[in-house]
Amino acid sequence: MQISNGVRKIPFGTITITEDSKDLIMQILDSKRVSSGRYVREFEEKFAELTGNREAVAVSSGTDADALALAVLYDFGAKRGDEIIIPALSFSATGNAVLHAGFKPVFVDIEKETLNIDPLKIEEKITERTRAIMPVHLMGKPAKMDEIRKIAKKYNLYVVSDAAEAHGAIYKGKNVGALSDLSAYSLYLAHLISSIEGGIITTNNPDFAEILRSLRTHGRACKCKTCVLNMQSGFCPKRFQDGQDIRFIFERVGFSSKMNELEAAVGLGNLKIYNDILEKRRKNLLTLMKSFEKFEPYLTTVREEKDEKIGPHAFPFIVKEEASFDRNQLAAHLEKNGIETRNLFSSMPTQCKGFSFLGYKLGDFPNAEYAGNNGLHIGVHQDINKEDIDYIIKTVEQFL
Ligand SMILES: Cc1ncc(COP(=O)(O)O)c(C=O)c1O
DSSP, X not given: OOEETTEEOBOSOOOOOXXXXXXXXXXXXXHTOOSSSHHHHHHXXXXXXXXXXXXXXXXXXXXXXXXXXXXXXXXGTOOTTOEEEEESEXXXXXXHHHHHTTOXXXXXXXXXXXXXXOGGGTGGXXXXXXXXXXXXXXXGOOOOHHHHHHHHHHHTOEEEEEOTTOTTOEETTEEGGGSSSEEEEEOBTTSSSOOBSOEEEEESOHHHHXXXXXXXXXXXXXXXXXXXXXXXXXXXXXSEETTEEGGGOBOSOOOBOOOOHHHHHHHHHHHHTHHHHHHHHHHHHHHHHHHGGGGTTTEEOOOOOTTEEOOXXXXXXXXXXXXXXXXXXXXXHHHHTTBOOEEOOEEHHHHOGGGGGGOOOTTSSHHHHHHHHHEEEEEOOTTXXXXXXXXXXXXXXXXX
16 A cells, blocks of 8 residues: 555555446446436346345445345334344444334344354344344354354244345355345445445345335335336336326335446446455455464454355454453554554444433443454455555554
8 A cells, every 4th residue: 555654554445446437437427327227237237146146226325225125024014113133243334224224123242253143142032023133244254144044934034134244255155145035235435346335235035126126216116127217218118007107106115225327337347356356355354364363362353164255344353351452552553553443343232322222231242342342443455465464464563
């Protein structure tokens, strides 16, 4: 990365905007067909194929992807105020999205080793009002999907993954985004595939996809895959049915959450170079994981198991209780030396004020709270090279 005033700068995130994307953006601008249309559709098709799904529906953020994926459940018997089980540790967007969708988040502590929802603690939280389990594959590490799916089957629940950070994550040979009823990704710029802002939901169920298309445009009855209203002809042969204009029939409580063509153009460029980005990020992540083994007396991180591949979103590490320094001292040292850090979020129910109305108390989620107080994560993105990784390791060594 670039050196400024003698200090190497290693930002947390980056985005690659390819030359193809730039050309396409100019074409789209000239055409004035900038709202959701054929390039969004093309992006959806390619994203579905990449993740091993039949369908993908693009929306305007990862948070909306979570919320819309959950809102689908209203068409399948869910009632407002029903409960969704989510991990206590995640970016607050997960909990926000559950509330945006009109459900109540019910939190479960995480496993220390994986940073993901602890399957052994899920069953005790299931009530008559539980409708879904929403695992988060935090930092791209797949949640324990076999155990989660087994519980879901036993209690007749849906599994809706927050896969915001899980691009490229593989669980037992399968893309993690193909293992849930619905999976919601973020396409924000720090993520492996990005459209600058954006989100996308994948599913193997065409009925879910149809409802998602309705939800993202205000709950309209008009939900074709290829909305011809956005096409050159401008006329939709399906628009008037039984003497009614279906564009103005609203079948469900919807959202306003379309992706636009310019964002899709950036996303399409990212898909073209997906393997290259994935490879670079995986290399950076695995090198950091291996190198941090020597810091084990003070810092811990997640491990990659034989039957999984961590999706290289970022590199998390947690200051151990035995260490004589705290997370903020280490973060300050890294930042002073040009390495951007992020806290490892926090326990949503007990460390985020916004969720305090739910009535949880400090101590309810010891593992999530520990990670929230003592964890950090740093970038592993495609603009970070070998010298940067060596520099990060040297900078941590200096501190210790
Ligand atoms: C776990 C998780 N869920 C949801 C989101 C929300 O995504 P967005 O910022 O695109 O709304 C993020 C964002 O990074 C995230 O990390």
